[in-house]
Amino acid sequence: MGLTCQSCGKALLNDKFNIKLGNHEAFVIALAGNPNVGKSTVFNALTGLKQHTGNWPGKTVTNARGHYTHKDKEFMLVDLPGTYSLLANSVEEQVARDFICFGKPNATVVVVDATCLERNLNLVLQVMELTDHVVLCVNLMDEARRKGISVDLDTLQKSLGIPVVGTTARSGEGLTNLMDEVHDISLGLKITSPKNINYSKDIEEEIKGLVPKLENIFGNTLNPRWVALRLLEGDQTLLDSIHQFLYTEIYSNKDTEVACFYE
């Protein structure tokens, strides 16, 4: 199967997520994070919009997107629903997960709350398992300072293996830095090496067995290690989404193998 418009990520964006790229040169940036960390404030600060994004009504993605230009490149920012996890317990999580998985954004910015980093880092790890193109945006730095919390961004960056930027979206502090990092990641100027989480021996063995088969099925459309983990977990929603988003790509020539995985 050749690389037709049908099979590339941007056509998928158009079809499934109802996102139309006026300019096909635009880089797609996903904005993820826990609820109430100021994702929408970051979104508004970057795009200059006054979007009151609030909660995610169903599966519509159209309303929460905006553009900005940085270093002569155009970026389209998609504000995802606030979630604690990407393991699809709810519609919101599924929307967020499907977008990062199948929408293939050029970079994903995970916004976290500097005042309670611990609870936020769960989502960061999940996004890092899914994609390499991650930038961590530690927001609400002013709030943290006020509470006497100092965040060691350098150490965080080293231990996670992804770029980390401290911001106060409300006042605009750090946003230029954030745009620089997003720019570098999207253009592939900077290669990240997200730290891999090692699971117990049994799980790692199973993963090792599944990954080659999954690589065979998905090629480079999905991270095989991540899919293997979800399969081991018995996540039905992922299979449904794969069916929905990648059907034409995979089923046309590899019917039987996928059928095996459905069992």
Place this chain on the structure above:
Amino acid sequence: MKNSTLSQDPIPLSNITVGTTVQVLDLKTTGLSRRRMLDLGIVPGTIINVLRKSPLGDPIAYNIRGATIALRKEESSQILVNPI
């Protein structure tokens, strides 16, 4: 995990009075709801503070790792804790 702190028998979180701070010992749930609790930061060892009750006594608000989260009795009774 420190086992030395397990002096008392575990109590369900739903039975803890307002104002008490407890430590999570175990989750009795499985599947999706367990996943959900883990995502909310409720893992063995987590410190939880009971903040207040709603007018009808259910749900109850808890401070879990810096966020206020309300849990129904159905869920909180599945979380075994020890007062600390």
